[in-house]
Amino acid sequence: MNNASQTxxxxxxxxxxxxxxxxxxxxxxxxxxxxxxxxxxxxxxxADFLGAQINIALQCTRSxxxxxxxxxxxxxxxQQQNLNTACQSSYRYxxxxxxxxxxxxxxxxxxxxxxxxxxxxxxxxKLVPISVEDAPEVVAxxxxxxQEAGLSEFxxxxxxxxxxxSNGLGFGSLRRYYVMLTGGxxxxxxxxxxxxxAIILHELSHLRNADVNKTYFTIAIWWAFVLVxxxxxxxxxxxxxxxxxLLTANLIWRVLVLAVFVYLTRNxxxxxxxxxADLRASTWPDVAKALNRVLATRxxxxxxxxxxxxxxxxxxxxxxSDERSLVLYDTRxxxxxxWWTAFGVGFAAGIALLPLQTLxxxxxxxxxxxxxxxxxxxxxxxxxxxxxxxxxxxxLDTWRTVFLxxxxxxxxxxxxxxxxxxxxxxxxxxxLSLPSFLEGxxxxxxxxxxxxxxxxxxxxxxxxxxxxxxxxxxATVWLLVAATRQILHLIYIIGLLITGVVFIGWxxxxxxxxxxxxLVIRVDKTDIGSxxxxxxxxxxxxxxxxxxxxxxxxxPLALWFWRNRLxxxxxxxxxxxxxxxxxxxxxxxxxHSLRPGLPMKFGLSIGLTFFLILLLGRVFLRLSxxxxxxxxxxxxxxVFYYSQIALTLLLQALGAAIVTAMTxxxxxxxxxxxxxxxxxxxxFSILALNVLFGGTADAEIIWLTTSLVLNGGALxxxxxxxxxxxxxxxx
Amino acid sequence: MASADxxxxxxxxxxxxxxxxxxxxxxxxxxxxxxxxxxxxALFKNAKEKDQILGFxxxxxxxxxxxxxxxxxxxIVQFITAELQKSVVAESSSLxxxxxxxxxxxxxxxxxxxxxxxxxxxxxxxxxxVRQLAYKEANRLMRSDTKAQxxxxxxxxxxATSDVP
Numbered sequence: 001m002n003n004a005s006q007t008x009x010x011x012x013x014x015x016x017x018x019x020x021x022x023x024x025x026x027x028x029x030x031x032x033x034x035x036x037x038x039x040x041x042x043x044x045x046x047a048d049f050l051g052a053q054i055n056i057a058l059q060c061t062r063s064x065x066x067x068x069x070x071x072x073x074x075x076x077x078x079q080q081q082n083l084n085t086a087c088q089s090s091y092r093y094x095x096x097x098x099x100x101x102x103x104x105x106x107x108x109x110x111x112x113x114x115x116x117x118x119x120x121x122x123x124x125x126k127l128v129p130i131s132v133e134d135a136p137e138v139v140a141x142x143x144x145x146x147q148e149a150g151l152s153e154f155x156x157x158x159x160x161x162x163x164x165x166s167n168g169l170g171f172g173s174l175r176r177y178y179v180m181l182t183g184g185x186x187x188x189x190x191x192x193x194x195x196x197x198a199i200i201l202h203e204l205s206h207l208r209n210a211d212v213n214k215t216y217f218t219i220a221i222w223w224a225f226v227l228v229x230x231x232x233x234x235x236x237x238x239x240x241x242x243x244x245x246l247l248t249a250n251l252i253w254r255v256l257v258l259a260v261f262v263y264l265t266r267n268x269x270x271x272x273x274x275x276x277a278d279l280r281a282s283t284w285p286d287v288a289k290a291l292n293r294v295l296a297t298r299x300x301x302x303x304x305x306x307x308x309x310x311x312x313x314x315x316x317x318x319x320x321s322d323e324r325s326l327v328l329y330d331t332r333x334x335x336x337x338x339w340w341t342a343f344g345v346g347f348a349a350g351i352a353l354l355p356l357q358t359l360x361x362x363x364x365x366x367x368x369x370x371x372x373x374x375x376x377x378x379x380x381x382x383x384x385x386x387x388x389x390x391x392x393x394x395x396l397d398t399w400r401t402v403f404l405x406x407x408x409x410x411x412x413x414x415x416x417x418x419x420x421x422x423x424x425x426x427x428x429x430x431x432l433s434l435p436s437f438l439e440g441x442x443x444x445x446x447x448x449x450x451x452x453x454x455x456x457x458x459x460x461x462x463x464x465x466x467x468x469x470x471x472x473x474x475a476t477v478w479l480l481v482a483a484t485r486q487i488l489h490l491i492y493i494i495g496l497l498i499t500g501v502v503f504i505g506w507x508x509x510x511x512x513x514x515x516x517x518x519l520v521i522r523v524d525k526t527d528i529g530s531x532x533x534x535x536x537x538x539x540x541x542x543x544x545x546x547x548x549x550x551x552x553x554x555x556p557l558a559l560w561f562w563r564n565r566l567x568x569x570x571x572x573x574x575x576x577x578x579x580x581x582x583x584x585x586x587x588x589x590x591x592h593s594l595r596p597g598l599p600m601k602f603g604l605s606i607g608l609t610f611f612l613i614l615l616l617g618r619v620f621l622r623l624s625x626x627x628x629x630x631x632x633x634x635x636x637x638x639v640f641y642y643s644q645i646a647l648t649l650l651l652q653a654l655g656a657a658i659v660t661a662m663t664x665x666x667x668x669x670x671x672x673x674x675x676x677x678x679x680x681x682x683x684f685s686i687l688a689l690n691v692l693f694g695g696t697a698d699a700e701i702i703w704l705t706t707s708l709v710l711n712g713g714a715l716x717x718x719x720x721x722x723x724x725x726x727x728x729x730x731x
Numbered sequence: 732m733a734s735a736d737x738x739x740x741x742x743x744x745x746x747x748x749x750x751x752x753x754x755x756x757x758x759x760x761x762x763x764x765x766x767x768x769x770x771x772x773a774l775f776k777n778a779k780e781k782d783q784i785l786g787f788x789x790x791x792x793x794x795x796x797x798x799x800x801x802x803x804x805x806x807i808v809q810f811i812t813a814e815l816q817k818s819v820v821a822e823s824s825s826l827x828x829x830x831x832x833x834x835x836x837x838x839x840x841x842x843x844x845x846x847x848x849x850x851x852x853x854x855x856x857x858x859x860x861v862r863q864l865a866y867k868e869a870n871r872l873m874r875s876d877t878k879a880q881x882x883x884x885x886x887x888x889x890x891a892t893s894d895v896p
Contacts, residue, residue, distance in 0.1 A: 137758075138758060161763055162763060187795065189755075190758075203786075203787065
């Protein structure tokens, strides 16, 4: 990629630009954090600004019973809910407009600040274009550096000769970029040209890395958030005094947490970009040494090198010189799993979850009398909206972690913990944005919410742990075919898309259970178990569950089709920032341990075995005359039908356990695939034999059988395969 | 002395001094001196501009000689003017300005001993005073003893002395 290897005697540095950088991930996180927090604040403000409409809407709700209580017929409920919907219509659109308006206002103000910032910097720093008359050699040299940096458009170099601090700054907006030089920096041109060159190339690297827009929009959106969300809220609380002191304090700490969260995210982004600018600059000849020298000097002399407490590092917008020097020669630090980023992503998503779900529920959950789908449409849309953000950040971080591990010849570490951090962030965010804090001192309700939701919280954490380990497994195998950076990009984009679908399917189901639990304990706590059991059965029938379970094994194992193109990652030039020598290259892997043939064979065998068993059973029933007895008793028909289903689940679990034990890599996914293959044949067996023996197979029974056997079997097989895999790993 | 003339004198003298002791600052000289003559008091405020938090990093402050040289040369020129005014009270300001210039080697005719119009060089006491003044100011402005000494010596060196032809 570059010539830095000429200057670096150490092992080749891993290319941090192979994937989107931390700057990109944190930028996405920041934007989302600001928007989530704005939504939270505007949700609070709506209580006052839309107070009259809320009262009218509440009266609408009180005028009709909910679908979860009372003994009205479905028709009456639907009619009354339609009236309710019409009554609340104006409020819904007003609320939607209010939320969208708040977010749009933050973005608009941010954009204006972003546009005005360069003008403000030029004035504040008293900057003027550096002219040929002033310093002809410097101007010529700057031009040559721009060419060397490969910039398509050269920035305008401006300076303040009176500023004695030797510093540079890249700034600008909308493709109009500037690089500021100080008098102190220009002096370096004459006294220490390598350092001058390193600092200028560092600033030009910000342009190459497309940092400038991100940086100044970051600053702008922070101030926009303060001006448009925090200040109005503070004014509202101070002037209107809408709540009791206790409730106000309860509100203030939540808003403060949000503000600190956004602020820390902003600073984390500003810190991250410096590493990447240093690294980009270090790819040009002799820059790494000069950068290291200037960082070492400043580390000893300046604030950058002082040992700061952790909290000071968090609020700093610059990494320390020591950190920068370390990363300059060891880029592995940039690939380590970002626990806090994962937590932050979850936190931002958690904050947005309830307001978004509430908003969508006003439009999507009306006219529903089915208990199962009371919250699913709005929840699904909410998860759909949040998934690109979650998967695009934490998922990508997982890929980067795997990339590092693969280059080091190690198994990926920490992917599961990333999922846990994400999950804890989601739970924390939901807790912070709980609307129930406005419901006064209902501590009992909060306790109920916590206790009844605890199983779902634990399930969410466990499933996210496994889910991110699954992403890591997929990434590990698919990185082997990334011959070029273009192919790599294609692979991880497709991988993340599939991941997204699986995530939507899985997380929306878990959240549905949690939301229904919350809904149930607010309305009617009796017989929660059977209500949730019914919900679970219904979940099995959803096509999304089917897609999710198929996606789990098909994505990683599909690599088998490209098995002849596997190349060891450490032999790819694009994977390193420095040119790697032939002696450092690693030969292609001769074999791979994916064995989709095994699940195919076992799945077919188990399926056919089931077919034979069922065929023999049916023949026996027919010959013995028991078939007529069964056909004449609806209960016996059910027993017979569900016995077949139970047998399919048992055989699928057995097949999954055997295949899991027989494979070395992606064990549980091989097991899951076995269950799915076997399940397909079993479904065919049940339906075909039913028709052959005089029964029917309408669409309803086809889907019921398919979903029960395939989804139910896959779920059981997944649990068994995971258990088997864990047991085998221990031994 | 007319202000423009005096400024020109200060600029010329300062540039010579900078050329000899800090040539790397010459590209900055024009901009620095222009800013100085526009707002003499603001020069050091600007020179110690706070660092840009989004820049390369917390940059070192390079101790530049030019602003200090301009300020000190101004004070020296004012001192010499005052000294000359004491002895030639009746003379016009333009003549005094001319005499001030000739106190410096740069503007002193080579054959100065034979010309009655050429003022006598500074006395030893005056030179000691100028050195002290320059060193004290330079040390205050630059907070560097070494640089203050270099600048003070260069300023004294630019003045005409009796053993110089």
